[in-house]
Amino acid sequence: MTDVSQPPLAGANRAHGVRHDPVDRLILAVDSALRTCFADHAASRPCPRAEAEDGPLSAEDKRLSAALMRVNHVGEVCAQALYASQAFGTTDPALKAQFEHAAREETDHLAWTEQRLKELGGRTSLLNPLWYGGAFAIGLLAAKAGDKVSLGFVVETERQVEHHLNSHMDRLPAGDQASRAIVAQMRDDEVAHADAALAAGGQALPAPVKGLMRLAAKVMTTVAHRI
Numbered sequence: 001m002t003d004v005s006q007p008p009l010a011g012a013n014r015a016h017g018v019r020h021d022p023v024d025r026l027i028l029a030v031d032s033a034l035r036t037c038f039a040d041h042a043a044s045r046p047c048p049r050a051e052a053e054d055g056p057l058s059a060e061d062k063r064l065s066a067a068l069m070r071v072n073h074v075g076e077v078c079a080q081a082l083y084a085s086q087a088f089g090t091t092d093p094a095l096k097a098q099f100e101h102a103a104r105e106e107t108d109h110l111a112w113t114e115q116r117l118k119e120l121g122g123r124t125s126l127l128n129p130l131w132y133g134g135a136f137a138i139g140l141l142a143a144k145a146g147d148k149v150s151l152g153f154v155v156e157t158e159r160q161v162e163h164h165l166n167s168h169m170d171r172l173p174a175g176d177q178a179s180r181a182i183v184a185q186m187r188d189d190e191v192a193h194a195d196a197a198l199a200a201g202g203q204a205l206p207a208p209v210k211g212l213m214r215l216a217a218k219v220m221t222t223v224a225h226r227i
Contacts, residue, residue, distance in 0.1 A: 055175025066122025089143025151202030158194035
C-alpha cells in the first residue's frame with residue numbers, strides 16, 4: 001500500500017531550508033487532496049485491537065458497522081482537508097507544524113477505517129472528492145480569519161467529532177469489538193487535538209457558527225451513511 005503519512009515535498013530543498021513559496025504550497029495541497037481521496041493509506045501506528053474477541057455478526061450487523069465506519073472514514077477525509085487548508089493558510093511555522101502533526105495522526109485513522117471497511121465487506125464513500133473540497137474551502141476560510149479563529153475552529157470541530165464518535169460507540173453492534181476499539185482510539189486522538197488547539201490559543205466561536213458546523217456535519221453523516 002502507498003504510505004501517505006508523510007507526503008514528499010514538492011521541489012528540492014534549498015541550501016538554507018525547505019522552499020515555502022506559493023507554487024510549492026499549492027502543489028503540496030493538490031498532492032494531499034489526490035492522495036487522501038484516491039490512494040491507499042498506511043498507518044504509522046498499529047491498528048487498535050479489542051481485548052475481547054468479536055461476537056457473532058449477522059449480515060445486518062455488518063451492514064450497520066460498515067455504514068458507521070464509512071461515515072467515520074469520511075470524517076477523516078474531511079479532517080485531512082481541514083488540516084491541509086489551515087496549514088496552507090497560516091504563516092506561523094510552529095502552527096503549521098502542529099496542523100501537519102495532527103494530519104499525520106488523522107492518516108492513521110484513514111488507514112484503520114479503510115482496513116475495517118474491507119474486513120466488513122464495505123466500501124468508502126463515492127463522494128470523497130466532494131467532501132474533501134468542501135472541507136478544504138471551509139478550513140481555508142477559518143485560516144484566513146486569523147490563527148486564533150483557525151485554532152478555535154479546530155477545537156470546535158474536534159469536540160463535535162468526539163460527540164459523534166461517542167454516539168457510534170453506542171450504535172455499533174454489540175459483537176463488533178474490532179470497530180469499537182478503532183473508534184475509541186480515534187476519539188482519544190481527537191480529544192488530544194482539541195486540547196492542543198485550545199492550549200495554542202484557540203478562541204471560542206460564536207454560537208451561530210457552531211450551529212452551522214453541526215448542520216453541515218449532519219448533512220455529511222446522513223449522506224455518507226448510504227453513499
